Amino acid sequence: MPRAVWNGAIxxxxxxxxxxxxxxxxxxxxxxxxxxxxxxxxxxxxxVSAETGxxxxxxxxxxxxxxxxxxxVLVDDxxxxxxxxxxxKAITIEAFVPLDQIDPVLWDSAHYxxxxxxxxxxxxxxLKALERSGRVAVSQYVRGGKQYLAALRPNAGKLDVCTMxxxxxxxxxxxxxxxxxVAEVEVSDAELAMADQLIEQxxxxxxxxxxxxxxxxxxxxxxxxxxxxxxxxxPAEPVAGGDDKVVDLLAALEASVAAAKAARSVDADEESAAxxxxxxxxxxxxxxxxxxxxxxxxxxxxxxxxxRKSA
Amino acid sequence: MADATIVExxxxxxxxxxxxxxxxxxxxxxxxEVIDYYARIAPAMVPHVAGRPLTFRRWPNGxxxxxxxxxxxxGHAPDWVPRLDGPGDVRSCGLDEQAALAWAGNxxxxxxxxxxxxxxxxxxxLALVLDLDPGPPADIVTCVxxxxxxxxxxxxVDLVSVPKTSGSKGMQLYVPLNGGADYETTSSFALxxxxxxxxxxxxxxxxxxxxxxxxxxxxxxxxxxxxxKTTIAPYSLRGRARPTVxxxxxxxxxxxxxxxxxLTFEAADVLARVEHHGDLFADVVELEQRLPQRGGG
Numbered sequence: 001m002p003r004a005v006w007n008g009a010i011x012x013x014x015x016x017x018x019x020x021x022x023x024x025x026x027x028x029x030x031x032x033x034x035x036x037x038x039x040x041x042x043x044x045x046x047x048v049s050a051e052t053g054x055x056x057x058x059x060x061x062x063x064x065x066x067x068x069x070x071x072x073v074l075v076d077d078x079x080x081x082x083x084x085x086x087x088x089k090a091i092t093i094e095a096f097v098p099l100d101q102i103d104p105v106l107w108d109s110a111h112y113x114x115x116x117x118x119x120x121x122x123x124x125x126x127l128k129a130l131e132r133s134g135r136v137a138v139s140q141y142v143r144g145g146k147q148y149l150a151a152l153r154p155n156a157g158k159l160d161v162c163t164m165x166x167x168x169x170x171x172x173x174x175x176x177x178x179x180x181x182v183a184e185v186e187v188s189d190a191e192l193a194m195a196d197q198l199i200e201q202x203x204x205x206x207x208x209x210x211x212x213x214x215x216x217x218x219x220x221x222x223x224x225x226x227x228x229x230x231x232x233x234x235p236a237e238p239v240a241g242g243d244d245k246v247v248d249l250l251a252a253l254e255a256s257v258a259a260a261k262a263a264r265s266v267d268a269d270e271e272s273a274a275x276x277x278x279x280x281x282x283x284x285x286x287x288x289x290x291x292x293x294x295x296x297x298x299x300x301x302x303x304x305x306x307x308r309k310s311a
Numbered sequence: 312m313a314d315a316t317i318v319e320x321x322x323x324x325x326x327x328x329x330x331x332x333x334x335x336x337x338x339x340x341x342x343x344e345v346i347d348y349y350a351r352i353a354p355a356m357v358p359h360v361a362g363r364p365l366t367f368r369r370w371p372n373g374x375x376x377x378x379x380x381x382x383x384x385x386g387h388a389p390d391w392v393p394r395l396d397g398p399g400d401v402r403s404c405g406l407d408e409q410a411a412l413a414w415a416g417n418x419x420x421x422x423x424x425x426x427x428x429x430x431x432x433x434x435x436x437l438a439l440v441l442d443l444d445p446g447p448p449a450d451i452v453t454c455v456x457x458x459x460x461x462x463x464x465x466x467x468v469d470l471v472s473v474p475k476t477s478g479s480k481g482m483q484l485y486v487p488l489n490g491g492a493d494y495e496t497t498s499s500f501a502l503x504x505x506x507x508x509x510x511x512x513x514x515x516x517x518x519x520x521x522x523x524x525x526x527x528x529x530x531x532x533x534x535x536x537x538x539x540k541t542t543i544a545p546y547s548l549r550g551r552a553r554p555t556v557x558x559x560x561x562x563x564x565x566x567x568x569x570x571x572x573x574l575t576f577e578a579a580d581v582l583a584r585v586e587h588h589g590d591l592f593a594d595v596v597e598l599e600q601r602l603p604q605r606g607g608g
Binding site for chain 1: 316317318319320324325327330331333338339340341343344346347350351369371372377379381383385409410413
């Protein structure tokens with residue numbers, strides 16, 4: 001069960017809803033430790049003086065802020081403590097804004113807010129009201145001595161606290177090499193049409209779980225086999241198409257074709273059953289072709305006879 | 312990402328995707344069936360498309376969604392799919408083997424449109440084509456009347472003509488040439504044929520596309536005799552509600568037809584027909600004929 005990372009309350013006007021925050025994301029990157037290959041011992045870090053190379057005891061380590069090259073102002077814990085954002089333990093709602101006004105670049109991390117026992121009603125009320133408004137609640141809160149800007153977002157029956165970076169943390173794109181000239185490029189309609197076609201080919205819906213970190217999965221699998229004692233040699237270059245088996249074309253299609261045909265015959269059975277029990281005007285497809293043929297044959301014959309007469 | 316099946320066909324490896332995707336919702340026809348059709352029809356179809364810079368019309372999400380024309384061969388096409396010089400800067404795909412047709416099917420390139428000439432000799436049409444396009448309430452049976460009249464004219468100058476359905480509403484008539492022709496001659500001859508028919512049967516035929524007097528008449532479209540024009544290829548599927556095919560037919564079948572249904576063939580019908588008749592369009596790429604020309608040609 002996930003552990004709460006923060007305890008506090010959502011504060012909205014006179015209303016206070018005590019909540020706990022849980023991480024919405026648990027990262028799955030593969031982490032390695034450094035070891036001494038002669039002994040297998042873990043490597044640890046030591047804080048040493050850049051001048052003497054000797055270890056510095058913890059009680060002699062202080063904080064300094066480099067205001068110019070090689071020049072520092074010293075600050076101690078008491079000073080920082082006095083400065084620390086207070087704000088108590090509240091997520092203070094400041095405005096309700098449309099979600100699409102928040103550029104995706106600004107999103108930083110996400111938490112689920114869960115109500116403390118006894119406050120489910122207030123929580124549900126805020127959730128429902130937010131859902132109806134179609135907006136998100138821009139809020140601020142303090143956690144671990146750091147101030148956060150966040151959007152309180154109704155999402156699938158819960159409130160998500162999605163933190164954002166601050167405005168002055170966003171890199172100015174004008175300062176990025178190569179971006180300055182893009183606006184001046186002219187593209188022709190023909191080029192655009194071709195690009196449209198390329199896009200059209202891959203249009204689809206976003207199905208998140210179809211995308212996988214295959215590198216990580218393979219790496220973990222390899223590590224687990226190794227842990228189980230298997231001898232691993234450098235993996236061979238994967239052939240085109242990965243480890244899919246190559247099969248004969250028509251044989252490969254056979255199952256799919258048979259499935260499509262089976263699906264059709266079930267439809268046809270359902271249709272004829274439907275026709276037997278009730279006159280359903282729309283479901284005439286199976287019978288249509290033959291009857292239509294007879295009807296139009298008569299019509300065509302009549303038409304031809306008429307044509308001969310007039311000719 | 313998507314489910315893929317790697318298959319081998321004619322020594323080529325091909326990656327097939329989304330086989331169960333329904334491309335024709337009305338009939339439930341899936342992409343697997345489209346690929347299966349193109350793979351099976353390949354022996355009959357390849358001679359008619361090989362070496363030609365082709366235009367695809369693709370329906371990636373099925374015939375009820377939007378389609379687009381693809382004249383340039385996409386960069387992701389397998390390297391064994393030949394890139395052929397088409398008109399202008401166009402570099403088109405060529406389809407000259409079963410694997411290539413299966414690949415096109417996997418691209419949902421339901422319609423394959425071909426010019427009358429091959430790459431490298433773009434200005435030498437191998438056949439003359441007349442596209443007979445009915446204006447409702449005229450239908451393909453009305454077109455047959457016109458086609459039979461055109462055949463009568465061609466017979467008088469000893470030219471064999473070969474018919475196929477368009478797989479859509481009308482039909483086409485091909486006059487095989489296979490050597491020594493140019494578009495100047497074929498388009499002039501086609502226009503003259505059309506105008507002759509227009510004089511003979513003014514109540515039935517017209518040749519001018521811009522006129523709005525189409526209802527009940529058959530447009531003889533002679534203008535596809537041009538190096539930058541394409542015509543639906545024989546045996547190509549059509550992107551219509553049902554998987555109909557541009558199908559070579561015999562003159563007897565045409566004359567016996569009493570309704571459009573008699574001349575409507577879907578993929579499975581066409582495979583059975585080829586099994587039974589062979590390639591009814593073989594003459595179009597084999598028979599050498601000369602259009603009447605000053606100086607004997």
